[in-house]
Amino acid sequence: MGGEAEQGPSREVMFDLLGNSRRRRVLRHLLDEREITLTNLSARIAAWENDTTVADLSSRQRKQVYSSLYQTHIPRLSEHDIVAYDSEDRRVRLTGDPERLHRFLDVEEAPCSGFSHQWSRYFFWTAVVGSAAIAGNWLGTTPATHLGTESLYGLLTVVFMMLSVSFVMAVEGPKILRLVD
Template sequence: MANATTGTAAPDVGGETPPSPSREVMFDLLGNSRRRRVLRHLLDEREITLTDLSARIAAWENDTSVPDLSSRQRKQVYSSLYQTHIPRLSEHGIVAYDADDRIVRLTGDADRLRRFLDVDGPERGHFSYQWSRYFLWTAVVGSAAIAGNWLGTTPATHLGTGELYGLLTVTFMMLSVSFVMAVEGQKLLGVGD
């Protein structure tokens, strides 16, 4: 507990800041929704009083606004952050808590935290939009080929409806695997922390 209130992450012998927590430690730390919420707030606002931070988190957890919180709701979250969550994050050099001013500061690598929290940038939304087009056009072309086969108007009349369904299914499976690898491939393969 005393370590959380010292102010900043303690430098090691060489005067350098401690190394970033391992993936396992990060997953353990982020396994708690309250700690994730703390870090999301600190990614937006790098420095905040513990009182304001706890009020915002309490409002989110109770699905209300900060002015409508009861003192019990505020106190419960404040105590939890002060006694448990801020010390855990501080112990690993992710945040620093200044006990005199009661200010919590983000000290960890913001880009790395964003990756762990999966805070998307605008480019990822555009990327997903492109994939939705691929799925749409595959469905449209496949459905048109099957409908044309039923009506006898497609050039591929030598293929039966069952074969066309099979071809469409294989195409969707390949497209799905490609999508998962493009979007989640680095996570699945453990490439790039």
């Protein structure tokens, strides 16, 4: 019959499963390395969560993530045939469709990637124009010579503050609004 049938969990189930950052991290890692021991996987995730290296992790940090993966996250992913866990070898293996997982995981990152270049240009050109205006004022060559340097610095500061607030609202606004609801 038509190739339209979805393989694997429904979209709703996938979004529910991916609602947890630790499960997203497991899947991202398994997309890069299709099979890994649970010990190594939990150490790498613990290092990422604690912003440190695997070598600098404490035993407690390792155990917390290991327990969480073993008791909760790996079984949830396994019951939906996204990963398989071999309890003898203590190995986790990706069994879900990698392309489908990439599409779901990329949904989360897509909005941010479009803003970084656009917003960096706004900040860059604001700095260039502001610096040129201040330099022109010092040299007495700009139309705004009746403004003092302090006034230009103040104006530039206000422009940067407004640009920063706009940036935060554009990038983080949907998250902030969800928290308010």
